[in-house]
Amino acid sequence: MRHDHLITSKQLSRGDIETVLDRAAEIDEDPSAVADRYADTLLGLLFFEPSTRTKMSFETAMKRLGGDVVDMGSVESSSVKKGETLADTVRVIEGYADALVLRHPKQGAAQMASEFVDVPLLNAGDGAGHHPTQTLLDLYTIRENAGLEDLTIGIMGDLKYGRTVHSLAHALTNFDVHQHFISPESLQLPREVVYDLHQEQDGTQIREHESLEEILPSLDVLYVTRIQRERFPDENEYQKVAGEYQIDTDTLEAASDELTIMHPLPRVDEIAPEIDETDHAAYFDQAHNGVPVRMALLDLLLGGDDGGVRDD
Ligand code: NCD
16 A cells, blocks of 8 residues: 555545545544654645645645645746656655645646656546545545435536546446436536446446436435536637536425535535535535545555555
8 A cells, every 4th residue: 555546536446445434434533543643744735726625635634644744835836837847846746755646737647647656646636537535535425424325326517527527436336326417418428438437337327417307306416516617628618508507495396305415616606505504515514524534545545554545
């Protein structure tokens, strides 16, 4: 485990996922048991794109384990501005830190960067590619609210550019889950993702829809995502789909009382604030779960010797 990288959720077996989630639950129960475990450990943060939750929860996780972070800071204030390559940047920062967390606008950047370093590198989002640590906290939240067995989930919004969706959908193929993908036609899952999902799971468990209405009553979980405006090559294309698929209390009249609503956040206008006060809303807990889940992951990668994440 000590030198493994986490680049995509495809690396994660069901056993790996359960190891991380179980460890996170233990830590959630008694964070004091690990409070000083990593007193001499430094986590390197390299965020080439905006981040609030992912960056701050990694920082909180490392500090709650007794360690600290070294942060490259914004692209504007770093040597990236002078033309330094990503490969050189990660090679330098691995000399300062025991593990690296990388977010980058280019799909494939984390995979490429991981080939230049020996310390564990965690992909915190590579363009429209993957976001596997978000997936682990999503799975933790699903397990807490609805369970991961015999689950029917709707994943709605920007399925084309949404990296949290790509990672979550792959990880869910490890479980007995019916996945319904709801989006406008122009934002459907990339065909290669659908192909991969069909390879990994009996195709009858994966369905695509343009309307939420037909499927809403059967859902245990509805995972809503933001339209990823920054990834559209053309602003006009964004304007055509902006504001589609908003949910409010009227939409939810057809839903089960038990429906759990999730969102990786930030939201723009996909979920009306009136839903925040209902029992359906799990998205703020979901964000908070980022801390114990990332503590568990760091613990398993930096010190653990009992299973966990394997290299691809
Ligand atoms: C997501 C991301 O960056 O992909 N945010 C997050 O990490 N919680 C989702 C988004 O930006 O819409």
